[in-house]
Amino acid sequence: xxxLNKIVIAGVGLIGGSFALALKQAGAVREVVGIxxxxxxxxxxxxxxxxxxxxxxxxxxxxxxxxxxxxxxxxAMEAALxxxxxxxxxxxxxxxxxxxxxxxxxxxxxxxxxxxxxxxPGHPIAGSEKGGAAAAQADLYRDRRVxxxxxxxxxxDGLALVRTAWEACGAKVDILSTAAHDRVFAAVxxxxxxxxxxxxxxxxxRDNAGELFGxxxxxxxDFTRIASSHPEMWRDICIVNRAPLIAELDAYMAxxxxxxxxxxxxxxxxxxxxxxxxxxxxxxxxxxxxxxAEE
Amino acid sequence: xxxLNKIVIAGVGLIGGSFALALKQAGAVREVVGIxxxxxxxxxxxxxxxxxxxxxxxxxxxxxxxxxxxxxxxxAMEAALxxxxxxxxxxxxxxxxxxxxxxxxxxxxxxxxxxxxxxxPGHPIAGSEKGGAAAAQADLYRDRRVxxxxxxxxxxDGLALVRTAWEACGAKVDILSTAAHDRVFAAVxxxxxxxxxxxxxxxxxRDNAGELFGxxxxxxxDFTRIASSHPEMWRDICIVNRAPLIAELDAYMAxxxxxxxxxxxxxxxxxxxxxxxxxxxxxxxxxxxxxxAEE
Numbered sequence: 001x002x003x004l005n006k007i008v009i010a011g012v013g014l015i016g017g018s019f020a021l022a023l024k025q026a027g028a029v030r031e032v033v034g035i036x037x038x039x040x041x042x043x044x045x046x047x048x049x050x051x052x053x054x055x056x057x058x059x060x061x062x063x064x065x066x067x068x069x070x071x072x073x074x075x076a077m078e079a080a081l082x083x084x085x086x087x088x089x090x091x092x093x094x095x096x097x098x099x100x101x102x103x104x105x106x107x108x109x110x111x112x113x114x115x116x117x118x119x120x121p122g123h124p125i126a127g128s129e130k131g132g133a134a135a136a137q138a139d140l141y142r143d144r145r146v147x148x149x150x151x152x153x154x155x156x157d158g159l160a161l162v163r164t165a166w167e168a169c170g171a172k173v174d175i176l177s178t179a180a181h182d183r184v185f186a187a188v189x190x191x192x193x194x195x196x197x198x199x200x201x202x203x204x205x206r207d208n209a210g211e212l213f214g215x216x217x218x219x220x221x222d223f224t225r226i227a228s229s230h231p232e233m234w235r236d237i238c239i240v241n242r243a244p245l246i247a248e249l250d251a252y253m254a255x256x257x258x259x260x261x262x263x264x265x266x267x268x269x270x271x272x273x274x275x276x277x278x279x280x281x282x283x284x285x286x287x288x289x290x291x292x293a294e295e
Numbered sequence: 296x297x298x299l300n301k302i303v304i305a306g307v308g309l310i311g312g313s314f315a316l317a318l319k320q321a322g323a324v325r326e327v328v329g330i331x332x333x334x335x336x337x338x339x340x341x342x343x344x345x346x347x348x349x350x351x352x353x354x355x356x357x358x359x360x361x362x363x364x365x366x367x368x369x370x371a372m373e374a375a376l377x378x379x380x381x382x383x384x385x386x387x388x389x390x391x392x393x394x395x396x397x398x399x400x401x402x403x404x405x406x407x408x409x410x411x412x413x414x415x416p417g418h419p420i421a422g423s424e425k426g427g428a429a430a431a432q433a434d435l436y437r438d439r440r441v442x443x444x445x446x447x448x449x450x451x452d453g454l455a456l457v458r459t460a461w462e463a464c465g466a467k468v469d470i471l472s473t474a475a476h477d478r479v480f481a482a483v484x485x486x487x488x489x490x491x492x493x494x495x496x497x498x499x500x501r502d503n504a505g506e507l508f509g510x511x512x513x514x515x516x517d518f519t520r521i522a523s524s525h526p527e528m529w530r531d532i533c534i535v536n537r538a539p540l541i542a543e544l545d546a547y548m549a550x551x552x553x554x555x556x557x558x559x560x561x562x563x564x565x566x567x568x569x570x571x572x573x574x575x576x577x578x579x580x581x582x583x584x585x586x587x588a589e590e
Contacts, residue, residue: 204576231570275526281499
């Protein structure tokens with residue numbers, strides 16, 4: 001069992017707060033220190049028992065820290081790396097929970113120089129449209145996957161420490177290259193968010209928006225759940241991962257054009273074949289998910 | 296309170312079965328007779344108490360019926376109207392639960408002739424990717440909306456009867472023209488189904504489908520829930536409503552192209568504005584829904 005003396009959570013929302021609670025519940029950490037841009041958020045997290053103390057600055061936060069989790073929107077990671085570097089002790093390992101990985105590893109290489117060995121890029125595959133420390137829960141990562149994307153310079157001890165910490169949270173850890181990670185998540189996560197935002201925005205801008213929303217029901221609600229996600233967070237993700245995301249968007253628009261051709265030709269068999277194959281693939285996937293006790 | 300002596304459910308799945316159970320629970324019907332293409336389905340529905348009796352043919356089903364609900368896939372409605380016409384008594388009212396309305400009213404006008412006065416087109420806004428009589432529930436329609444789309448020839452007594460029956464199920468009834476109905480539901484229902492099927496199908500066809508599905512999580516699951524819907528039912532809906540559906544698809548693809556332009560230009564502010572407006576619109580909609588006790 002890993003036993004950390006002090007961890008730092010930078011950005012105490014759902015991701016960072018749940019990491020803290022999970023490690024506490026596992027008895028894997030002695031002290032959790034929070035740092036962030038909004039004092040009230042940190043006070044609230046402390047009241048909730050998510051963190052034990054609030055750091056006033058990076059100097060105080062980093063002192064004696066074993067592990068630092070950067071859990072802010074990915075657009076703010078670079079500034080955080082710059083701010084923590086002057087206070088980075090030799091034994092401290094830094095990881096992150098960002099949804100994109102190539103940009104963050106590149107920023108770490110540029111900013112940390114040789115000390116990038118102490119940085120382990122990570123991405124817990126968990127989350128919710130409901131953010132904030134109040135949504136944090138100790139079992140958020142149980143049976144979920146966490147992807148780590150070490151670079152050639154990443155230290156093996158640091159990688160092992162981060163893996164062990166996530167495993168203490170109940171997660172299953174996978175190792176991917178940053179490029180493979182960013183391609184996969186552009187497809188299965190970033191694209192669906194973009195599509196859901198696009199649909200709601202399109203309807204909301206119409207003259208008959210009230211009528212449309214008035215007749216929307218459960219299917220629309222679930223299809224668009226992720227359009228209630230944090231706009232700033234998803235803006236950052238989409239911008240930094242825009243190259244693979246644009247490739248996914250193009251592939252999807254090509255698929256929509258093929259469906260449009262089937263519709264225009266009233267090709268019932270062709271349409272049913274697409275629908276049936278999709279349903280079968282999804283049902284097999286759900287079946288596999290439930291076997292893995294994943295949600 | 297309406298009191299029906301005999302109703303006929305043609306197609307005893309989620310929609311038809313729940314209508315039967317709701318009317319029974321309200322004490323609004325004496326006898327429910329089921330008819331359908333699969334004997335085993337009808338036997339199961341009878342065992343479950345969803346229907347009281349199974350009709351062997353339309354002659355038997357229609358004898359003395361007060362109200363007939365056509366609850367089969369919309370592509371099968373025309374054949375049903377043809378089959379029931381020879382046995383349609385003067386006092387019997389026929390309605391349907393199809394997700395498209397203009398095609399069904401046109402078919403009814405063509406097939407029933409002057410007796411189209413006895414036909415009331417309807418669409419209960421409820422459903423699930425889980426179909427079948429076993430999924431039927433007496434409270435499926437409670438606080439849900441049901442749209443009726445009478446034509447110029449629709450009889451006022453029949454319209455009043457169908458409205459009262461749905462209200463006995465706990466539903467709120469709206470009246471729309473068939474054209475308005477088909478445009479609204481092309482947008483808020485048919486398009487999202489098409490989009491979800493397209494995404495799952497696109498991923499399933501790739502070489503790395505296993506990897507993609509392996510990292511897909513809760514956001515993807517909810518976004519694609521409706522891609523587990525019945526392929527035959529949705530094939531019919533998309534084909535018969537293809538004119539407004541294609542218009543919606545084109546509007547959506549234009550919206551995606553605008554987002555693609557923002558992405559390619561790395562326009563963070565532009566992207567965030569779209570995401571923030573979408574989230575606000577959706578959250579306001581959800582708030583209104585919960586105030587109406589709708590799900």
